[in-house]
Amino acid sequence: MPLISTKGVYGLAAIYELSKHSDDTPMQIKDISANASIPQNYLEQLLSKLRRADLLISTRGARGGYLLAKSPKEIKIVDILIALEDDIKIVDAKIDNPILNLLFEESKEKTKKIFDLTLADLDKYEGRYNNFLHYNI
Template sequence: MVELSSKVRYGLLALLELVRIYQRGFLQIEQIAATHQIPERYLAQLLMTLRRCGIVRSQRGAKGGYALARDPRQIVLWEILICLEGKQKAAEEEVTSATPENYAIGQVWQETQQAAIAILQGYTLQDLSEKRDEGQAGNMYYI
């Protein structure tokens, strides 16, 4: 199974909050952490990593915080995964073995990983935000 690490999950949650306020200012770590129950210190480390990758930008001061560095339509989910997990972990190497069974397993696993990478390269942060909005609309109850 392809699993989503807590690092990537928390990073995506923070980025979705920044999509909400895109072009309207900055959001402070405390606000993001409280909304999603993410430890502030851990979130600060994630946001610093995302800043080094050019995905978010930061500003000091009372009206400071974090904001997206680029349009959410230009930020690909694969880029976020590589930034937070590193290329080696994000795209695991092929399993090599001397036995035909392990070779077959490695081949199928590699195809699975390539398919996952292709999907992540096809989705932007804006796409993820729109899916979130669709999910919220589906949870509305009318009386």
């Protein structure tokens, strides 16, 4: 089983799209779905979980949609993943070996630290990607 499932990857992609949305109007689910290449029915489930985790705000109506509940500088990737995956798992079950259980628990904590960056921190990856494109054209 992968460390992060499709649920986590798609949810992170969706909330990243919302973080790039420049104006203060809600972004409609069809636009998030199209921009992030996520099936709309699946996306509705993910956005609902993110809303219940207080990471998103939803509004109803013709001009309704989703907004980030906080600034991109205040939303951590680890919180998004935990909201969607329920936790970050290295293994699915404890085993009868206390040494390996300690190893897996420590690995889980280190993995959480890797993802302890904000949505705003993803801008550095966008810069690296743009530099890559610039030098490889």
